Amino acid sequence: MRLKIFVLLSIAALLCTPAMAGTRIDDPAKFVASIYATTVDKKPEPEDIYTPRLAALFALDRKEAGGEVGRMDFDFWSNAQDSQLSDVKVRAVPLENANREVVIATFRNLGKKQEIHFYFEKTTEGWKLDDARSLAGESWTLSLILKYGWDGKP
Numbered sequence: 001m002r003l004k005i006f007v008l009l010s011i012a013a014l015l016c017t018p019a020m021a022g023t024r025i026d027d028p029a030k031f032v033a034s035i036y037a038t039t040v041d042k043k044p045e046p047e048d049i050y051t052p053r054l055a056a057l058f059a060l061d062r063k064e065a066g067g068e069v070g071r072m073d074f075d076f077w078s079n080a081q082d083s084q085l086s087d088v089k090v091r092a093v094p095l096e097n098a099n100r101e102v103v104i105a106t107f108r109n110l111g112k113k114q115e116i117h118f119y120f121e122k123t124t125e126g127w128k129l130d131d132a133r134s135l136a137g138e139s140w141t142l143s144l145i146l147k148y149g150w151d152g153k154p
Helices: 002-016 028-038 052-065 142-148
Strands: 085-093 100-109 112-123 126-136
Touching (some): 028 100, 052 126, 052 142, 126 142
Antiparallel strands (some): 085 100, 112 126
16 A cells, blocks of 8 residues: 555656656747757757657658668758857747747857748647758758758668
8 A cells, every 4th residue: 555655656756757757949039039949059958849740850860870870860950960059049930820930040050141030830739849940051940951851861
């Protein structure tokens, strides 16, 4: 009987632990700004920030890469393999659908102008990143690279 109570209390404690909740994004623009301020070129971003669709595409890329570098061979936050960011500006774009938000980040990376649009969807766990697209510098859409690779490249 004591063992059952101990097991039940242990499970309840684990479920109530804030660390188990993962990354919660309440404001996509503030989240993107924090990534640029604290993460890009310093440490990897959290992996629990993606919608199930985008998370599945990252998993597919890892699986098909078989332990090698996959189709995603750069940091999509900086649009490069190496980064030295400056002039970072982040803004949210109002949309008709309150459950979606676009955040635009503009910056210079190694002196080159960059513009990346981040597409967020509201879920029961908060906002999740569903896609990203570069419009300045090297143009790409994250979900297409993860699934199909670069246009014209095998």
